Amino acid sequence: MHMNRRHTLVLAVGAALLAAGCTGTGGASKEADAKAPDDPSKVSGTIKVLTVRTDLIQDGTLKRYAAEFNKTYPKVKVEFEGLTNYESEVKIRMNTKNYGDVLLIPAVIKKADYPKFFASLGTEAERSKKYRFTDVTTVDGKVYGQSPNGVSPGFIYNKRVWKEAGITQWPTTPAEFLTDLKAIKGKTDAIPYYTNFSAGWTLSAWTAVNGSVHCDPQATDELATGDPWAKGADLRVGDTLLYDMVKQGLVEKDPTTSNWEESKARTAKGEIATQWLGTWAIVQFQDAAKKAGVNPDDIGFMPFPAQVDGKFCAVIGPDYNQGINVHSQHKDAARAWVDWFTDKSTYGQDNLAISPLKDAPLPDVMKPYEEQGVKFIEVDDAKGAQVKQLDSDSEVGIYAPEYRQNLVDLARGARKGSLDDFFADLSERWTDAQKNLGS
Template identity: 85%
Template sequence: MNRRTAVSLAVVASAALLLPGCTGTGGSSKGADAKAPDDPSKVSGTIKVLTVRTDLVQDGTLKKYAAEFNKTYPKVKVEFEGLTNYEAEVKIRMNTENYGDVLLIPAVIKKADYPKFFASLGTQAERSKKYRFTDYTTVDGKVYGQSPVGVSPGFIYNKRIWKEAGVTEWPTTPAEFLDALKAIKSRTDAIPYYTNFAAGWTLSGWTSVNGSVHCDPGATDKLADGDPWAKGADLRVGDTLLYDIVKEGLIEKDPTTSNWEESKPRTAKGEIATQWLGTWAIVQFQDAAKKAGVNPDDIGFMPFPAQVGGRFCAPVGPDYNQGVNVHSQHKEAARAWIDWFTDKSGYVEDNLAIPPVKGAPLPAVMKPYEDAGVKFIEVDDTKGAQVKQIDNQSEVGIFAPEYRKNLVDLARGARKGTLDGFLGDLSKRWTDAQKNLGS
């Protein structure tokens, strides 16, 4: 997969909505524990690690990590298998007991079913002392997965182009953001905002605005219990901004011909000024700048244009969580790999990512956030499964591409209707589904 640190939480969740429900036949109802080893010299066995990072499999990077791991665990052999269509392929394998020893927990698996498929890594009470994001994989007090990196949504932008347009401060409101894009259009040759419409998943990422607007750790609860498109609600604010960007003609000429891979060097060179993505994308765009022979420091990252009490807020969540196959014959070795990869591999630093270990320093590329006093919040995912149920029942698809493709088409005149009518329809379908599910 070409996307490094490929899928943020919002995009991962889309797979659960695009694929049929799956509990599989390979699951175990008994559950199991993958205990951390006491003596590394006694841990042995060959383990297979499934990953979306086909790029790191192909270029040998993961083998280098394994070589470092073997300095601590010399009797464990680590094999890797990169899967391009990860969700679909792993879903099939999980109908058997043979789905690797360590794998990224597929979004298609219901959270309540985690104990059938994965071994516990310990209690949430204990693991939450050291790690962020434990609630995302907790079932009945036990944790079944750990993400090696944290991600936060935001705008990748070319600082040089924004400066040429006369914009040197981050916009603090959607109106200021629109004014900045208009300045870019009038004063530079760059495309102010690139939708990456054809890729699809780039548009579904707009759901991760949730939590930013009101700096609300309980934003997921509001999706479960309220109307996401009520006046002032986070998703309505985000969707309105996207609509206005397109309506004002501040995007690529023909979004249906947009190209994700090409957008990286084009942004690095200043042909594109801005894209809504996430922290995981920073290293990709900087790498693209180096390959294009331009300054990687031109790549910047900014929060959604909204403030509470004079401060920007940025939600932080896990990327894919690694879990141990409940049927693995080498659970101790598998657990050793997850712990080492999370704590000591350097993977988080290599990807300029947000550490999942509490208290660990942010990557240098996030220094502007620290300097600006951006507040990081962890959105409570306790009702995340309920939100997926409502989304499924309503057929809105807040994590799927079609909903915002329709929004973009509406804004550019390729679809009939009004913004209020469009968002009102989403509201009705969502709240009707809540009532049907007894929310």
Template identity: 85%
Template sequence: MNRRTVLAVVVGAALLVPGCTGTGGSSKGADAKAPTDPSKVTGTIKVLTVRTDLVQDGTLKKYAAEFNKTYPKVKVEFEGLTDYEAEVKIRMNTENYGDVLLIPAVIKKADYPRFFASLGTQEERGKKYRFTDYTTVDGKVYGQSPVAVSPGFIYNKRIWKEAGVTEWPTTPAEFIEDLKAIKTKTDAIPYYTNFAAGWTLTSWTYVDGAVTCDPQATDKLAEGDPWAKGADLRTGDQLLYDIVHSDLIEKDPTTSNWEESKPRTAKGEIATQWLGTWAIVQFQDAAKKAGVNPDDIGFMPFPSQTDGKFCATIAPDYNQGINVHSKHKAAARAWIDWFTDKSTYAEDNLAISPLKDAPLPAVMKPYEDEGVKFIEVDDAQGARVKQLDSDSEVGIYAPEYRQNLVDLARGARKGSLDGFLADLSKRWTDAQKNLGS
């Protein structure tokens, strides 16, 4: 699985199997303190990961070899899981779910102390790292992501230039006109939905916050109507609908292919996809393998400006946590700290570092040149949003919602966009009333 999967898989807390709420540690949890003497840290730890590609090609072993230069008495073993969420969810009914693992999206935030050891207080870790609120329970932090990501459009700069477009569109209407120019003046598919993969469409939820440049966007999902006029999700859904309805996508979305879309975009057969910074290195690698210029792969923000500036949200990828039952918590903590602070993982993936003092990756220089404003969306209401998503059965983090939207736009599903969005609004706001304050 060589893609970003954080929150791009099922998130609903309703998917948590009953046993998963009581098989972890005590409600008070446990601490995994950072070791002070590397020579005294010992043990074999198992690290669970979605990066099956890095397990298979030996990249993770290379990281472990570097880690062993500091911690020679720790052996690190890796297990890559293709259907990560489903498999780990089952394992977490036991005590055997690795020593270090990516915190599954289905685990309720309040249950983190049952399953994971604390990495320290938010007050302490917040001085050095971004996004500590995403895994904080009662003032303690239970997970750390090694990279941060930002949503945006992967695009082929050469194709856009051939269509006569040299400036990023600043409104959804301009974006549609630019795609129409690509369709008229080039042979490329203007926009590729990657409908069949499903998870790719969930990336559209991450327009939230970027459209209106609002760090409190999650609060508005928790307390307001995400599909009200002018709301971020409505704006994103309207754009996706218009792209499809204007026949600016692949001929048959149901036969789209994620892996094939990477070299096809690199070669200019596809012009644009909405994904995220995590995808840039994959598309550039595809370009190299295809013998075309990797510099043709560009990245642009959502076509909306606030006070004359584009905005882009940044958020953590999967957070790594330590199994509360691990017999080698010091070794597990050493791995998480080293992998986050010292490894080249973020650099190798052209990703944004969670370290507050780290520079942006070079691939984001166009964002700096254009003065794009980065915002960190407050996740204080994140648990409530997941609960609302589950109760309403809308599925803003699941594929079906956007697949239904695409089907509606291309005429494979009956109804109107207004009716479709009104139904989402009603189900969401009804869930808010039932959930209460």
């Protein structure tokens, strides 16, 4: 299952990749709309859909979706192509006109360039009435992509283990969270928290605490113009919790030998109690539970331990957005697929995802969020490109593994120095980059 890293990246508001030299030669100023077809029986043509989900091609799931789609659109033939190194392969193809009819919009493409590569799906004013996340792909009032599912960062945890340790309520502060992990260490055989250090992207996922800590839809603006490691700032709060867990011996013995694939079954079995990931991972951990012959309902999901006005806050954002190739010969068929896949397919439910449809119910595993009155927010991505630029210029790497691997090494004594100095260094590099960018 190689798509995991991608899901967390997309969750980390964009991705590590900088839009470097991807201008594309094909019809640079060609703008087009892909209008929704009126009569499904008249839409025809063969469309190619590019995807990261090689697993769903291999197990026949995508073929089943296409067969379902064909009941409404009998004359459209859907072909899938799964790409393992999706970002790098699609980037190369986008220098030609041949990059499929429907594709996941790569992180490497600058937002301002969307109209060169993708057909518009309509205006944001119109689409935002029905769908979440429309601003993420909006350029000059038009929307260029649609995600079939929403994701939210949070802790995957084994409910049975937490209960065994006598914990009945979700922790509401980082201090309470640490106390709970200590109870798990004292009263159960489970590793309280698993860093998944070796995989790397699993540590990058900690950037996704941004927004949840202070329930702030402008959290990305804060990164662009403020100091992410100032006292009380979201990233510092998240990083401090990670540091404290490691420092207090509440993680796996040797993080450098961690194993992502194995951690799924180990969490399901209760050998590991908790991991910071995202809603996208729930279904994988439940599948691992079934394979291991343990109860998939033991897999729970909880928000970051922080409350504003007595309420938890959860950021929700889109997974990869589907776009339509501006050069496609079958834009109506491509549009039919994007709409059907978003509105009518069971892809979202099958992945226990948060629906992009504003009026859809939450998946069952997220029902406790409803019961606890967790507030959902979408973080405004207007300054997302600026943040990526700062991240690159400062060489901090908030979407890359090294900075938190260094943090974990510091906490376990494999690196010299103090936490305050570590944060001060990050602050200095980041704010210097801001001055040079002229913000």
